[in-house]
Amino acid sequence: MSxxxxxxxxxxxxxxxxxxxxxxxxxxxxxxxxxxxxxxGFETEIPRSDFEIAVFENxxxxxxxxxxxxxxxxxxxxxxxxxxxxxxxxxxTPRHQGSLADLSPDQMxxxxxxxxxxxxxLVEKPGIEYVLIFENRGAEVGVTLHHPHGQIYAFPxxxxxxxxxxxxxxxYLDNNNGCLFCAIKDEEIKAGCRIIxxxxxxxxxxxxxxxxxxxxxxxxxxxxxxxxELSGKEINDLSHILQKMVQCxxxxxxxxxxxxxxxxxxxxxxxxxxxxxxxxxYPPLRDAEKLKFLAGCEQxxxxxxxDSLPEEKAAEIRKTIxxxxx
Amino acid sequence: xxxxxxxxxTVYKDDGRYLIYYSIAKKYKIKASSxxxxxxxxxxxxxxxx
Numbered sequence: 001m002s003x004x005x006x007x008x009x010x011x012x013x014x015x016x017x018x019x020x021x022x023x024x025x026x027x028x029x030x031x032x033x034x035x036x037x038x039x040x041g042f043e044t045e046i047p048r049s050d051f052e053i054a055v056f057e058n059x060x061x062x063x064x065x066x067x068x069x070x071x072x073x074x075x076x077x078x079x080x081x082x083x084x085x086x087x088x089x090x091x092x093t094p095r096h097q098g099s100l101a102d103l104s105p106d107q108m109x110x111x112x113x114x115x116x117x118x119x120x121x122l123v124e125k126p127g128i129e130y131v132l133i134f135e136n137r138g139a140e141v142g143v144t145l146h147h148p149h150g151q152i153y154a155f156p157x158x159x160x161x162x163x164x165x166x167x168x169x170x171x172y173l174d175n176n177n178g179c180l181f182c183a184i185k186d187e188e189i190k191a192g193c194r195i196i197x198x199x200x201x202x203x204x205x206x207x208x209x210x211x212x213x214x215x216x217x218x219x220x221x222x223x224x225x226x227x228x229e230l231s232g233k234e235i236n237d238l239s240h241i242l243q244k245m246v247q248c249x250x251x252x253x254x255x256x257x258x259x260x261x262x263x264x265x266x267x268x269x270x271x272x273x274x275x276x277x278x279x280x281x282y283p284p285l286r287d288a289e290k291l292k293f294l295a296g297c298e299q300x301x302x303x304x305x306x307d308s309l310p311e312e313k314a315a316e317i318r319k320t321i322x323x324x325x326x
Numbered sequence: 327x328x329x330x331x332x333x334x335x336t337v338y339k340d341d342g343r344y345l346i347y348y349s350i351a352k353k354y355k356i357k358a359s360s361x362x363x364x365x366x367x368x369x370x371x372x373x374x375x376x
Contacts, residue, residue, distance in 0.1 A: 045345070052350060057343035106350055113332055114348045 002016040002062060003070035004156075006079035010066050015083055017062045029096050033059075034147035036094045046091065053114050054091045062089035063153065084127050086154040090114060091147065098138065099148050099256065101246040108239035115263070116227035116235070123153040123268035126127065130162060130186060130267045132156040138258025140284045140291060145268045150261075169274045179250065181276030185219045188317070194314040197244060197321060201237035204245055206314040211304035213286045213313050214252070216245060218279040226267040244321075249281075251320035253288040260284075260287075
């Protein structure tokens with residue numbers, strides 16, 4: 001069962017998806033549903049014995065192509081709606097071990113091209129308002145399958161975080177006649193001290209007001225509203241900087257570094273060019289062993305307390321660059 | 327084959343869900359393993375700011 005319930009107090013939708021309670025939880029590598037199906041073995045989500053990248057509809061989706069009617073009747077104050085949408089899983093590699101950091105350059109380019117293709121395909125579907133590409137990495141952020149993979153949620157509405165960004169971008173455009181994200185990127189370049197790395201097309205930095213100690217954003221230099229606008233060279237540059245960033249993270253504490261990685265870009269409709277392609281990494285660690293929890297002030301007040309200075313964390317991450325390559 | 331150099335094949339599972347296989351087109355694999363592309367990646371490395 002899955003449905004949308006309107007949280008009138010906060011003005012946002014909540015998805016109830018009770019069937020997700022039964023989803024596969026940390027299976028042994030012999031029973032990984034994202035591995036290729038071995039001859040004579042149990043049938044995984046991918047029936048072939050080999051593949052490069054596979055994308056499939058999530059077996060336990062929060063949003064459904066043909067959503068069931070809500071289980072409860074709504075009222076004017078307590079609105080309910082069907083949870084229409086699409087949830088996909090992207091399996092990065094047939095290999096059970098490893099991560100985005102270990103993919104070959106070819107495979108990394110293919111992954112970015114697949115993200116681009118899925119974005120273009122999904123934004124055109126009826127009823128889809130926003131496409132969120134993301135990856136949860138590590139048990140610390142609740143990963144239930146360790147096989148390298150990411151996810152895509154095609155929402156029937158623009159979710160609150162990108163909606164707020166776009167609203168602020170709209171106000172900035174009205175007042176300054178320019179792109180808010182381009183202005184942020186230019187200000188970070190001017191400051192310089194929070195920049196991690198850059199190539200011809202992308203810039204990686206710890207944001208001025210980072211909410212997490214090791215938060216990093218990656219912006220396109222040119223004003224690209226979505227993956228659909230990227231050239232072949234920009235796809236190559238994006239795949240390179242993303243992989244390098246994950247390698248740097250892994251070098252920080254000489255272990256697989258947990259993170260949530262999301263891609264913000266243009267909504268499906270009515271975007272008016274306000275979006276600006278950028279990745280955001282939210283790592284839960286504040287040092288090698290300690291986690292940053294979202295506690296009273298973050299959850300109850302919406303104000304993040306960062307126990308570190310973004311300039312110092314940027315310098316710490318920068319030190320890993322030369323030794324960051326595996 | 328798309329203009330981005332990959333092959334895309336869609337199949338359907340018994341329960342109706344789609345499954346899409348993406349693979350690199352052969353001619354792009356050859357190109358990607360060439361010295362030309364290795365040199366290009368090296369060029370990007372040089373631009374990494376330290």
